[in-house]
Amino acid sequence: MPTPASPESRKTLLSQGIELVRFLAHSSHGLGVTEIAAGMGLPKSSAFRLLGVLIDLGFVQKNPTSQRYTISPEIFRFVYELAHEFGPNQRVADFMNEKAEKLNCAVYLCMLSGRSTYVISAAGPQGGTLALGSAGPVYASSAGKVIVAHLPETEWAFYEPTEADERLTPYTDLNPAHFRQTLKAALESGVAWNMRETQPLTASVAALIHEPLYPPRLAVALPISYKDIAVRDRVWLEEQARALATQIEKKLNLPAPRAAKK
Helix, strand or coil: CCCCCCHHHHHHHHHHHHHHHHHHCCCCCCCCCCHHHHHHCCCCHHHHHHHHHHHHHCEEEEECCCCCECCCCCCCHHHHHHHHHHHHHHHHHHHHHHHHHHHHEEEEEEEEEEEEEEEEEEEEECCCCCCCCCCHHHHHHHHHHHHHHHCCCCHHHHHHCCCCCCCCCCCCCCCCHHHHHHHHHHHHHHHEEEEECCCCCCCEEEEEECCCCCCEEEEEEEEEHHHHCCCCHHHHHHHHHHHHHHHHHHHHHHCCCCCCCC
């Protein structure tokens, strides 16, 4: 009887499979198994086995003529299911679309994970599929700042920038003292700003979404073109972010819709 794989070995296979998908996603053309093995630092037999598993899952496809591997379009069905079946997105997707149209700007629902925030739902201008899943470090993210501001101050040090962190744009501030001042201001006002810190042409304001059963983890952000800051009322945008967060809180706390009986 074969020996069952240990939890550590299963974890390693899973992480290798995910990294292989990422490796293929970043390639501009199909790759052969030899190229993949070299690029991943794996034995050719291991790469071949991982590719077989990913093909079975529908994440990778093989061209039978060229014998090269690429990402399968079927993987986007998996991404679609994640985005649309995730609880918060189910409850607020239509509402976010309505608000984005009314406010004439994008609306992002963002979640904290580690030292970064991720866009888990996006609506309106700049709110297409390319925004979904985009991430930014807390120190350069309006959503990240306002979420962390509501965590105990003893935890702030984990998120503050260091000299080793990436300066994403010339406007990214890596000063830990300034970061803490920003968090204190966000805690007092209820909003935080990102002024070209992640992308040089974009600004955003974010407000925390309170969830009774979870520590601070969600925020709603309103990204706008930085050049529009001069013609948009910043106080009004802050008010809209706070109001939108409150409205989303109410929708998230509604009972989950029941599945239709067959």
